[in-house]
């Protein structure tokens with residue numbers, strides 16, 4: 424079986440390595456700029472050897488994951504003398520295979536496999552990776568290998584071309600990273616009621632789970648609830664007034680998101696054109 428190695432064994436490298444090893448893939452090498460990380464990785468994968476340099480690892484592997492931080496992918500791709508026929512991939516969502524051009528120029532096959540998920544710690548990464556959607560940018564023979572990984576991880580895949588990677592990653596950033604920001608802003612407001620942010624987060628968990636549940640099981644536009652879906656202009660006016668008085672920096676964001684919510688309410692059929700026009704006038708002002 425092909426020997427698979429990882430250069431950079433943080434959250435994503437560890438999750439791929441450990442989960443693929445469990446499915447019978449031969450995870451044979453690990454190298455990280457932090458030796459303790461390589462040792463931790465090797466201790467959790469049977470038969471995995473630690474390499475001191477990226478070159479030493481690449482010399483012995485058939486398939487190499489560059490799972491370093493994004494900025495280091497190009498450096499690793501440039502510094503290593505790749506072998507013709509070897510497969511080299513990275514897991515960045517924003518970078519395309521262009522960053523692996525030095526490996527391609529040496530006759531390696533290159534690709535990207537981006538797990539469309541969020542990995543905040545090693546433990547959570549191991550839990551979150553299986554079942555993810557994976558975005559693949561690759562041609563054969565790498566594409567076939569990547570699909571085998573996705574199948575083993577009970578995931579689903581979609582193929583993207585190089586030109587669409589940045590826009591794709593912007594969408595992931597809005598849905599995931601800025602979702603964190605929205606919840607952070609919402610729960611931070613609870614300091615006005617002398618409730619800590621961590622208590623506010625606990626209090627929000629049921630509505631957050633309910634919201635995701637509605638997106639998954641009701642879908643857009645029917646999942647939208649709240650004053651905009653109902654056309655409650657008075658309630659929205661009260662929100663704007665309260666924020667203007669007590670947290671004015673959030674007013675532009677609140678209004679911008681409200682304006683983007685109006686078309687969902689109209690599409691749902693519960694927000695009339697007249698009420699939508701009233702809301703638009705209030706929020707655009």
Ligand SMILES: NC(=O)c1ccc[n+]([C@@H]2O[C@H](COP(=O)([O-])OP(=O)(O)OC[C@H]3O[C@@H](n4cnc5c(N)ncnc54)[C@H](OP(=O)(O)O)[C@@H]3O)[C@@H](O)[C@H]2O)c1
Nearest residue numbers: 431432433434435455456490491492493495514515541542
């Ligand atoms: N985290 C996510 O939610 C997520 C989701 C999807 C895709 N990704 C992608 O997955 C890749 C890895 O991200 P991650 O979150 O796993 O990062 P991470 O936890 O920071 O792990 C990266 C590891 O690579 C090491 N490293 C940096 N430069 C290196 C080099 N030149 N040679 C060897 N090791 C090096 C880092 O060491 P230092 O800490 O010393 O730099 C770190 O231990 C990135 O391309 C990222 O875009 C991440």
